[in-house]
Amino acid sequence: MTYFFRSLQVCVILFLFIATPPLFSDIYRIKKGDTLLIAVIGQPEYTHSVQVREDGRINYFGGEFDVAGATVTQVNHLIREFLVQDNHVSNPVVMVSLVLQKNGIFVGGAVKTPGRYVISPETDIDLYRAIALAGGMAENADRQGVQLIRTDRTQKVETFDLSINRPYPDVRVNINDLVYIMPLGVVEIQGEVKNPGKLFVRGEISIEQALARAGGHDREADLTAVVKVGKDGKLSEFNLSEQFWKSPPTGESPPSLSDGDVLFVPNVFKIEPIYVTGYVRNPGAQRVRGPLNLRQAVALAGGFETSANREEVRIHRHDGATIETSFAFNPAEGQPRQTLLYPGDILEVKKKFQVNWSLVSTLAYIVISGVGIIIQLTR
Template identity: 30%
Template sequence: MVFQWYGQCYRQFYRWTLGLVMLGALVQVHAQTASNASYLIGAGDELRISVYGQPDLTAETQVSADGMVMVPLLGNLPIAGKTSTAAAALIANRYEQDNVLKNAQVNLLVTKYRSQVVAILGKVNNPGKLVLEGPTSLTQALAWAGGIAANGSERLVLMRMAPDGRQERTEYDLQQLLNQAADPSPTVWLKDGDTLYVPNAGRFYLNGEVHTPGMYSLDRPLNVRQALSAGGGPTARASESSVKVFRQRADGSVQELRAKPDDRVLDGDVLVIKESLF
């Protein structure tokens, strides 16, 4: 019972700590999107265009489906795929080329972001569609969705459309994404049309000479040693060198394996710790 209570407390503390990390990431994404100038304008975005010293040329407008925007005295101009800075420079150059204004100073502000959207589905606290207002990482999007639900896995699935039209599926370990100091892997940035899916947490079972046998949640990658710790560890009678794993094959048959401490535990595995003969 003591080991079980300790395990529950550890998992609650782990979730609480993860929540703080997610909250920090959420604060970061708001600060980042408020000042980021690399957002690419797209169809549906609403804009405010103003020209210094020319209040009559101020316009509130929306990017059309073909990427055009109506600019006072210039008509429709193509700005989809450009940053706010690049679009403002384009408009200023056209004012000068058409002899409308000299030394035009144009400011362009995206007032409503609508063109770039990712879907966040599965076992998150607040699933939905996130409108990208700037560079947004996978962990920041997860923070926006309220983090992983209690029955969710830390094995994250990102589905993205490839240039040839095929859908690519990539899996990520949340702990590795959060632990950037120890893992040199680059940040995973989301793109328009991405789908982030959080599946159900898997399950594994402990039996034999372990303090707390039973079923346990496989909500993050575990090896055999870590799985045994979740059950309070082996008893004094256990033979730690004789751990068996019973794993179901795709055809329904069960495979018996001798487990090593660093072997990966898979969903549905049954770990049996045998009693020492001495």
């Protein structure tokens, strides 16, 4: 029985060794973090797996070996000479193989497909190739905030600027490193501006800068009643007349926008209503000068009817777009999810699904009666 297990052990070790192709053993250069299986045939007590340390060395039975940059074959010779010279084994048959692991890197943050990407140990990869593995940068990526987080003992965090006009940084990404791209904040400018839509910002941006980036205001813009909707749903109104552009009083900072905020510039000549239709108590037009969140719009329409479906409402934008959303409350703030209605939009509240028990009972009666008739006919 002992002979059987010894033979089985030798076969397993031989398989592990053969599983590492000879050509790979002669070409691949060992790197820090690699795991090596050192096997001595017939001497199971000398069979161990060791990991290459950050200094490129391994420890095997008290012996220190500098293996970083060496091939598997070269390490095999080093171990054999060590065992013979230190009188561990007289004529050892040593087999060293690289334990192939699913090595990879993690790319996260503002990329199109964040996740872990498996790469072979010999792959030489830089920041640009690592980001390309994740589909490239997302629309809200902060190119000046690309972080490379080392997972070795140093735990070093480096930040790089990958702006389009910057020189190409020659930065290598090692196995198990993390690449994280900081996302920019998003603010929205709507109403009487030349280029309404989203703006990507780093930190805060003044209202003056936000309007400038949106192309400036239109001729029909009412700058005396500009509305800011905060991320928390709070509404603030500003008078952006000429006096607004003067320097603020000492100690005060000018109004600004940050991630999640919305700025709405109304029309000075007309007030477009927001329409609330469907299963609300008082459907119809609600004349307002600025945006409303879902809760405010439904409240102006008298609230929900008992048969209203609060889990699925539909918004028809004045530009023709349609959005399906939910009147879902945030338990912490008592506010619905931050979805805003602008003048000219239509909020449609649907009817929730209800079981018609009268119809169900009628169908059940018909089915049971039919089964009874079939049974009678087959007797």
